[in-house]
Amino acid sequence: MHSNTKILTQEFEYFAPKTLEEALDLLYKYRNKNTKILAGGTDLLVKMKTLNLKIDYIINIKDIPELNFINTDRELKIGAATPLSNIERVKKIKEKYPALYEGIKSMAAIAIRNMATMPGNICNASPAGDTIPPLIAYGAELKLVNKGGELIVLVEDFITGVGETIIKKDELVTQVIIPEITKNSGSAFSKKSRVKADIAKINLAIWLEREGKTCKDCRIVLGSVFIKAFRAKKAEEFLIGRVVNNDLIIKVAEKASEEIKPIDDVRSTAEYRTELARVMVEDTLKLAWDRAGGEL
Numbered sequence: 001m002h003s004n005t006k007i008l009t010q011e012f013e014y015f016a017p018k019t020l021e022e023a024l025d026l027l028y029k030y031r032n033k034n035t036k037i038l039a040g041g042t043d044l045l046v047k048m049k050t051l052n053l054k055i056d057y058i059i060n061i062k063d064i065p066e067l068n069f070i071n072t073d074r075e076l077k078i079g080a081a082t083p084l085s086n087i088e089r090v091k092k093i094k095e096k097y098p099a100l101y102e103g104i105k106s107m108a109a110i111a112i113r114n115m116a117t118m119p120g121n122i123c124n125a126s127p128a129g130d131t132i133p134p135l136i137a138y139g140a141e142l143k144l145v146n147k148g149g150e151l152i153v154l155v156e157d158f159i160t161g162v163g164e165t166i167i168k169k170d171e172l173v174t175q176v177i178i179p180e181i182t183k184n185s186g187s188a189f190s191k192k193s194r195v196k197a198d199i200a201k202i203n204l205a206i207w208l209e210r211e212g213k214t215c216k217d218c219r220i221v222l223g224s225v226f227i228k229a230f231r232a233k234k235a236e237e238f239l240i241g242r243v244v245n246n247d248l249i250i251k252v253a254e255k256a257s258e259e260i261k262p263i264d265d266v267r268s269t270a271e272y273r274t275e276l277a278r279v280m281v282e283d284t285l286k287l288a289w290d291r292a293g294g295e296l
């Protein structure tokens with residue numbers, strides 16, 4: 001039943017393990033019950049309050065020190081209990097992964113970012129999640145762990161639909177792994193929402209690698225235009241291997257807006273989203289190309 005009360009009326013059992021091992025034991029023990037991981041709680045608790053989501057066991061992972069880290073030594077590794085606001089404060093992330101930095105900065109107010117985590121955004125699997133397009137654009141992976149072992153999976157393959165992922169009941173995302181940024185690559189994020197820090201009408205991340213005047217490789221990822229973040233693969237194919245100039249960018253943007261599958265909803269019409277996607281891809285692609293050292 002839908003209710004707009006802001007009171008948590010249901011009873012549940014609450015655990016705050018101090019180690020990963022303890023958390024995995026609990027997940028295994030309660031795998032056949034309504035059990036949920038609690039990270040920042042900025043999605044989960046809202047759903048429990050407003051959608052009356054029934055939960056029997058909550059496992060809070062925020063007190064597990066081994067899940068709270070940012071490692072920038074080679075590839076970027078970020079632990080599952082790390083608040084978004086800690087990520088946005090790392091200079092190297094702002095400089096090397098601007099699409100991720102910009103995606104995080106576009107989210108909510110700082111009070112929410114002080115609580116919220118990246119795996120929370122990913123596991124919530126909203127088509128509008130703002131960290132998801134940048135992560136897919138960078139080719140990011142997740143480490144999934146259970147008592148039996150661990151598995152590395154692309155963020156792109158992890159989310160399967162609205163609120164749907166491949167995670168198993170006894171599994172936990174322990175970290176996000178983002179590949180090292182190669183020389184001559186550039187990236188950018190953009191988002192259109194009703195007001196700043198609102199949920200996206202469309203969000204977009206582009207990563208590309210430049211070889212002289214041509215685009216060697218790229219990923220163009222749009223949110224809020226399909227049941228999950230959408231890779232505009234026809235537009236990507238059209239861009240790769242070609243000399244990049246203004247005319248090409250306009251054509252790539254048109255292709256991307258033609259291949260997305262937006263719907264009408266409370267935030268926008270499909271028609272508006274189609275037109276908006278074209279403009280956003282054009283602008284964001286120019287920025288990513290510029291950041292890769294390319295000239296137009």
Ligand SMILES: Cc1cc2nc3c(=O)[nH]c(=O)nc-3n(C[C@H](O)[C@H](O)[C@H](O)COP(=O)(O)OP(=O)(O)OC[C@H]3O[C@@H](n4cnc5c(N)ncnc54)[C@H](O)[C@@H]3O)c2cc1C
Pocket residue numbers: 036037038039040041042043044045046061080106107108109112115116117118119120121122123124128129130131167171172173174197198199200
């Ligand atoms: C006022 C407000 C504004 C917001 N604005 C935005 C916005 O602009 N853009 C945006 O994208 N989102 C926004 N959100 C949504 C939310 O803040 C983000 O999705 C956030 O990243 C969720 O992270 P969390 O740690 O709070 O997740 P939680 O609520 O703790 O968890 C979300 C889901 O993920 C699961 N989960 C969490 N961590 C793990 C893990 N390590 N392993 C397995 N499962 C896990 C939980 O069980 C739950 O199902 C907003 C929310 C609020 C309340």
